[in-house]
Amino acid sequence: MSKEKLTYRDAGVDIDANAVWVNRIRTAMTSTFSPRVWRNHGGFAGLFRLDYAETLFRKEYRSASLVGCADGVGTKVLLAVELNRMEGIGIDLVAMNVNDMITCGAEPLFFLDYLATHKLDPQRLAVVIDSIAAGCREAGCALLGGETAEMPDLYHEGHIDLAGFAVGVVESSRAVTRKLVRPGDCLVALPSSGVHSNGFTLVRRLLKQNRVDLHQRFDEAGRTLGEVLLTPTRIYVRSVLSTLKQYRRKRVITGMAHITGGGLPENVARILPPACNAVIDRKSWTPPPVFAFLQELGVEADEMYRVFNMGIGYVLAVRPAFLGGILRNLRRAGEDPFVIGKIKSGHGLVELR
């Protein structure tokens, strides 16, 4: 045939760069491995020993349930791309998943990522994988595997998308489900580190519409607006799990919510039984300045609370008699918790006052 031959590389997919990449991510993955992870690089799947140190595991888990979560970072990744600051986006990715997972009391075991990109540039994307590994170490889970997809026809030049999956384990009899919350329970909030990883389609629209300079100095620590917006999502795993461990017999933490898209109203509603309302007093905390800044760019106050976390990344419902002890335990674990409201009888609604 005289026809010009097309290779996969001609079509925009570089199998060799992929081989370089696979070797590059091995280091990041290994940095997260405990002895429970099988050394199985190059295999088709990642293996994780469930009962390494079997006696210990069986003592902790008499009837274990696995917990699975899937989430992405949304268009925060586009802001990171625009500012060429990818070193926090992997922490966001892990946080979005493991913070969901711990709401039922589960301990994260391992994580897998999906990284889709226009062009596989191992140099540039190494920062992303390193930050995913950093997030995994902070959450105490192994980066067991993942998939990198080079799709020039699906993604614009320079663009990437990021999704992640976390697997954990919880003793079934101690899993925290919505049935435990009841009137009188107190709502304890843990501060967010800023916007976290939700609402960025709106954030970016506001910035563009108002022609905002992302390089302007924003806070007293000398950070730019871009840096403040890209602050990685806080990972609440260690403080929440260490507090849960203080109350093994009594069920005093009755519900937990990770505050993501939908804000406090939608996410706190997810832990309410049908006959309970949550009453949250907005005056009980001051949202960080970044939220007032965004609101000034043109958002109604109610919409702010419906889209953003407003300074609260995680909420625990607790029995009032144990409030003091739980606050102490959270503080000891490095948190700065505060009470934002309580549960009363109602219809499964969140009242923001």
Next chain:
Amino acid sequence: MSKEKLTYRDAGVDIDANAVWVNRIRTAMTSTFSPRVWRNHGGFAGLFRLDYAETLFRKEYRSASLVGCADGVGTKVLLAVELNRMEGIGIDLVAMNVNDMITCGAEPLFFLDYLATHKLDPQRLAVVIDSIAAGCREAGCALLGGETAEMPDLYHEGHIDLAGFAVGVVESSRAVTRKLVRPGDCLVALPSSGVHSNGFTLVRRLLKQNRVDLHQRFDEAGRTLGEVLLTPTRIYVRSVLSTLKQYRRKRVITGMAHITGGGLPENVARILPPACNAVIDRKSWTPPPVFAFLQELGVEADEMYRVFNMGIGYVLAVRPAFLGGILRNLRRAGEDPFVIGKIKSGHGLVELR
């Protein structure tokens, strides 16, 4: 403030459509549930009982390892979008993951998906979720959860991306790892259903470059070229696991490879110990017509084998003394297996002859 207020919906993200969507996918998910899945809709995470019917589980698994896989469908999704035929793409997604998983002998337990889209159109995307659920039922795993992300700034109008993640379990002492393959082992192939879910960036380039009509009738069954290309990836879970179960004590299936990107050379290489080569005889089978068609559009023969599965979706290395029995077991499970080569001493290479 006189400034026009921007809502999240104005920015292109429709929180209400998302609520409709969440209800819509509940049906699809529930269709995959076994009694081991917690009914926890609306929660932050999916829960899966590890030891439902505990005695049975402990009998099967004395020292269990969890297995995790992550994969996407690549740009096959763009062809499905172009032809507005999404009813197979979810089966592809599940197949890409569970076929990887069973290579180590693991039984799939649950699946989570990531569906990213320009615009959340519940009507249109329901087909995708339904097909993911169909794939999960065929693979015998639960669709435990997932994430749908609406990102108008990251995806072109009409475009979607799909990634998935599967979790399974394997008895550690029976896990199939590369150490078992040795010279003399036979290579048994299971037919693919066509191109499966790899190489579509090249396929689409070839079609475009040659201005090929996707609606032309392609095969004797009256299917169009588009339909042939979109044939869902075969799921090998039931036939492979039922065959493995016939050999619980003896380790007679010594390695398994899912033939994806990189074709036979790269994927069979993944099951070879450093001192073994795989010799594959191309004359032992005839690739389906779709591969000759693609090659004619302008691809070198060697590149074809490096990018496409060439009609073979899954390869098992087996001890020669058990070849007959394994072929019989695979046939009984509905497969049409054939021998394509064998293992000899070497350097971890695949020789395509």
